Amino acid sequence: MKENIMIIGASGQIGSELTLRLRDMYGAGHVFATDLKEPAPDILESGPFELLDVMDDKRLIHFAIRHKITQIYHLAAVLSGNAEKLPMQAWHINMNSLLNVLDLAREVEDIRKVFWPSSIAVFGPTTPKNNTPQLTIMEPNTVYGISKLAGERWIEYFYNRYGVDTRSIRYPGLISYKTEPGGGTTDYAVEIFYQAIKHGRYECFLDGDTTLPMLFMTDAIDATVKLMESDASSLSLHTGYNIGGLSFNPEELAAEIRKYIPGFTITYKTDFRQDIAATWPASIDDSVARRDWGYQPEYDLARLTRVMMEKIKEKLNK
Ligand code: NAD
Numbered sequence: 001m002k003e004n005i006m007i008i009g010a011s012g013q014i015g016s017e018l019t020l021r022l023r024d025m026y027g028a029g030h031v032f033a034t035d036l037k038e039p040a041p042d043i044l045e046s047g048p049f050e051l052l053d054v055m056d057d058k059r060l061i062h063f064a065i066r067h068k069i070t071q072i073y074h075l076a077a078v079l080s081g082n083a084e085k086l087p088m089q090a091w092h093i094n095m096n097s098l099l100n101v102l103d104l105a106r107e108v109e110d111i112r113k114v115f116w117p118s119s120i121a122v123f124g125p126t127t128p129k130n131n132t133p134q135l136t137i138m139e140p141n142t143v144y145g146i147s148k149l150a151g152e153r154w155i156e157y158f159y160n161r162y163g164v165d166t167r168s169i170r171y172p173g174l175i176s177y178k179t180e181p182g183g184g185t186t187d188y189a190v191e192i193f194y195q196a197i198k199h200g201r202y203e204c205f206l207d208g209d210t211t212l213p214m215l216f217m218t219d220a221i222d223a224t225v226k227l228m229e230s231d232a233s234s235l236s237l238h239t240g241y242n243i244g245g246l247s248f249n250p251e252e253l254a255a256e257i258r259k260y261i262p263g264f265t266i267t268y269k270t271d272f273r274q275d276i277a278a279t280w281p282a283s284i285d286d287s288v289a290r291r292d293w294g295y296q297p298e299y300d301l302a303r304l305t306r307v308m309m310e311k312i313k314e315k316l317n318k
């Protein structure tokens with residue numbers, strides 16, 4: 001059966017790269033990008049795009065039927081930093097958008113798989129901080145984390161109750177050069193490169209020793225596609241899979257950047273996002289993802305920094 005894939009939130013940090021990868025794999029005409037806002041020109045030019053609000057359940061169902069959609073990647077959400085500014089609105093968007101998509105998949109027979117990203121934000125202050133296990137104490141105290149944990153319970157419920165093939169990854173902070181991040185706590189690890197190249201200095205909103213799990217976008221996209229392509233029989237989980245990769249703090253990232261910009265300085269002025277980061281893991285045990293579907297990240301901190309420096313310089317010089 002030919003796949004027709006719908007991406008919701010295609011203009012964001014992940015969607016702007018995932019859409020292009022899926023178009024390479026499935027053919028541009030089979031990957032339908034949607035978002036509330038216009039995407040980058042390469043997405044507009046390489047295949048179908050439509051402005052669509054995921055909260056509009058009627059348009060969603062018409063869209064899915066009209067394009068004979070078989071898989072959905074639902075990426076639209078309010079991220080951790082922005083969610084703390086408007087908690088009720090963030091809860092409404094994060095939960096009801098997911099329920100709209102799950103209900104759509106339950107009703108429309110052609111839709112066979114749904115990908116919805118979870119986050120390391122599902123963990124909280126009582127979770128073991130180092131090498132955080134797949135199954136552990138989860139008492140998140142941010143609205144974003146609570147919505148991700150509730151979302152994980154819902155996707156598993158739809159799998160068990162209605163047979164919707166839901167798949168999910170608990171992404172760590174994602175680092176990329178194409179599209180800037182959309183209001184999270186790990187955003188510093190992208191901002192720092194732009195500020196270092198433009199001004200030779202950066203004022204960080206997290207403390208220098210705040211170690212968090214991070215991943216380069218190429219590894220995140222590879223993991224997503226690998227999970228979605230895996231045989232259903234190999235998957236032992238239909239909640240979010242832990243994936244690790246890198247763990248570093250602002251001080252260590254700054255030291256790596258200094259290899260390219262020796263005079264680079266970092267100063268610290270923490271805000272509410274430090275309190276969020278303090279509740280998240282420092283490193284992740286991803287042995288279940290490695291076992292079930294062969295997760296294997298490739299970028300270390302040195303390689304990630306080299307690519308980010310090169311690509312952001314190129315982008316700023318254009
Ligand atoms: P982003 O903020 O960059 O992109 C989200 C996109 O969703 C935006 O383009 C936005 O316009 C769109 N959107 C918002 N409301 C919408 C609506 N009502 N209808 C349609 N589109 C809407 O986010 P991202 O970083 O690409 O994250 C995508 C998903 O991955 C989210 O669920 C996020 O929680 C999760 N995630 C991201 C990271 C990360 O570091 N980027 C880490 C963990 C989990």
Ligand code: AKB
Pocket residue numbers: 079080081118119120121144171172173174183184185186187
């Ligand atoms: C955020 O910081 O909100 C995201 C995430 C880790 O979920 N990058």
